[in-house]
Amino acid sequence: MSLQDVDLEQKRLRELYSFKLLDTPQDAELDEITKMASSLCETPIALISLIDQNRQWFKSKIGLEISETSRDVSFCEKAISDDEIFIVKNAIQDERFKNNPLVLNEPHIRFYAGYPLKTEKGYNLGTLCVIDKKERVLNENQINILKILSKNVVNYFELNKKKNEIDEAFKSLLKNQKLSLIANLSSRMTHDISNPLSIILNITKLMEDKIDNEEEIDIEEFKNFSSKIEKASLRIADSIRTMRLFSQRSEKESYKISYFKELIKNVIILFQKKMQENSIDFIMNEFPDFVISCKPMSLAHAFYNIILNLYDEVLNLEEKWIKINVEMNSESKNMTITCSNSSKGISEEIIDNIINNSFYLNEVIYLNLFGIYTAKKIIEEHSGQFLYDKNSINNKYIIIVPCNHKTGH
Incomplete structure (x- = not known):
C-alpha cells in the first residue's frame, strides 16, 4: 500500500x-x-x-x-x-x-x-x-x-x-x-x-x-x-451549522472580521420552517453585504434573541408578520438594522426600564424579555446602540452598529 x-x-x-x-x-x-x-x-x-x-x-x-x-x-x-x-x-x-x-x-x-x-x-x-x-x-x-x-x-x-x-x-x-x-x-x-x-x-x-x-x-x-x-x-x-455557532459562544470570544449577511442568514435559518408552519410572513430587504468587526457568535446570539421575541409575540395573532430592514450610512459608517413585527408593542414603562437598565430581574424574566435585555448588552458591547421606536404602532427595535466597508462577497 x-x-x-x-x-x-x-x-x-x-x-x-x-x-x-x-x-x-x-x-x-x-x-x-x-x-x-x-x-x-x-x-x-x-x-x-x-x-x-x-x-x-x-x-x-x-x-x-x-x-x-x-x-x-x-x-x-x-x-x-x-x-x-x-x-x-x-x-x-x-x-x-x-x-x-x-x-x-x-x-x-x-x-x-x-x-x-x-x-x-x-x-x-x-x-x-x-x-x-x-x-x-x-x-x-x-x-x-x-x-x-x-x-x-x-x-x-x-x-x-x-x-x-x-x-x-x-x-x-x-x-x-x-x-x-x-x-x-x-x-x-x-x-x-x-x-x-x-x-x-x-x-x-x-x-x-x-x-x-x-x-x-x-x-x-x-x-x-x-x-x-x-x-x-x-x-x-444548515441548522447544525447554526447550532454550532451558538454553542461556541463564550465570554472569551475574540473580535473577528465577519460578513454580516452570512451572520444574519445563519440566525434566520432557525426560524424559517417554524414561520412557514405558523403562516408568519417574513420580510427582509435586499442589501449589499458588509464587513463588520465583531464577536460573531455573540452578535448572532443577540439577533437570535430579538427574532425569537418577535416570533413569540405574533404566534397567536391573526395578522402575523416579521420584518427586518438593513441599511448602511456611508457617512457615519454605521449599519442600522430595524426589526419589527405585527404586535402592538411593549408597554413604555417596561421598555424604558430595559433601555435604562432600571428593572427588576424577575419582572423581565416573567415578561419573556430577558433575551431582549441580553441582546441589548451584546449590542452595547459592540459599541452599538439598542433603541426602541415608541412612536411606531407596532413593536420595533432599532439596532445601530459600526461596520467597515461594503464587500463583493
Whole structure:
C-alpha cells in the first residue's frame, strides 16, 4: 500500500469512527432496509457491512448469524475500493475468492453484490450487500434499487450523526448558558431532525407493505423517496451549522472580521420552517453585504434573541408578520438594522426600564424579555446602540452598529 493509500485509509477510518456506529445495537429502521434489499434482490442474505481497521462488522444483517469477520476475507473490502456496484456471480469460479473460507465454509458464498456506502465527504464506510449460496444475476431494476437503498442507508447515518452533534452542542449550551434560549433552540432543532427520520421510517414501511402484498416496485418511486430524504438532510445540515455557532459562544470570544449577511442568514435559518408552519410572513430587504468587526457568535446570539421575541409575540395573532430592514450610512459608517413585527408593542414603562437598565430581574424574566435585555448588552458591547421606536404602532427595535466597508462577497 502506497503512502497516499495509507493516508486515504486513515482518513476513511476517521470518517467511519466519527459516525459512532461500530458495536452499537441493531437498528429497526436499518433492518427494514436490509430486509427490503434481500426481498427485492431475491437473496437469502443481506448485510449493512462497515469496514473497520482489521474487521468487517455488520450493523444490520438478514440471514446470517455472525456479527463480524476478519477484514482479509471480506468481499466488502474489495467493494469499497470503487464507487459503483461490485458483483461476483460465482465465487467458486472466481480466482480472487475461490479459496476464501467464506466460500469454502459457511455461509458458502457463491453470489455477492455490494454497493458502497459513500458519505457526503466522499469516503466509503462499507456496503449494503446481498449474498446467495448459488450463482445468480441481478437485473437492471434490482441493481438500481440496491443503489438507491444504499444512499438511504448513508442518509440515515448522516442524520443520526447530525442528531448526535445537536446533543453535544446542546450540552455545551447547557454548560455555558442557563437561559430560556436553550430550551427554545433545542426544541426547534429536535423538531427539524425528527421529520426526515420519520420520512425514512415511512418509506421503508411503505416499501415493506408493497413487498408483503407482492406489488410491483416502481424504480421512479424509489428515486423520488431518496430525493426527499437528501433534501431533508441538507436542511438539517444548515441548522447544525447554526447550532454550532451558538454553542461556541463564550465570554472569551475574540473580535473577528465577519460578513454580516452570512451572520444574519445563519440566525434566520432557525426560524424559517417554524414561520412557514405558523403562516408568519417574513420580510427582509435586499442589501449589499458588509464587513463588520465583531464577536460573531455573540452578535448572532443577540439577533437570535430579538427574532425569537418577535416570533413569540405574533404566534397567536391573526395578522402575523416579521420584518427586518438593513441599511448602511456611508457617512457615519454605521449599519442600522430595524426589526419589527405585527404586535402592538411593549408597554413604555417596561421598555424604558430595559433601555435604562432600571428593572427588576424577575419582572423581565416573567415578561419573556430577558433575551431582549441580553441582546441589548451584546449590542452595547459592540459599541452599538439598542433603541426602541415608541412612536411606531407596532413593536420595533432599532439596532445601530459600526461596520467597515461594503464587500463583493
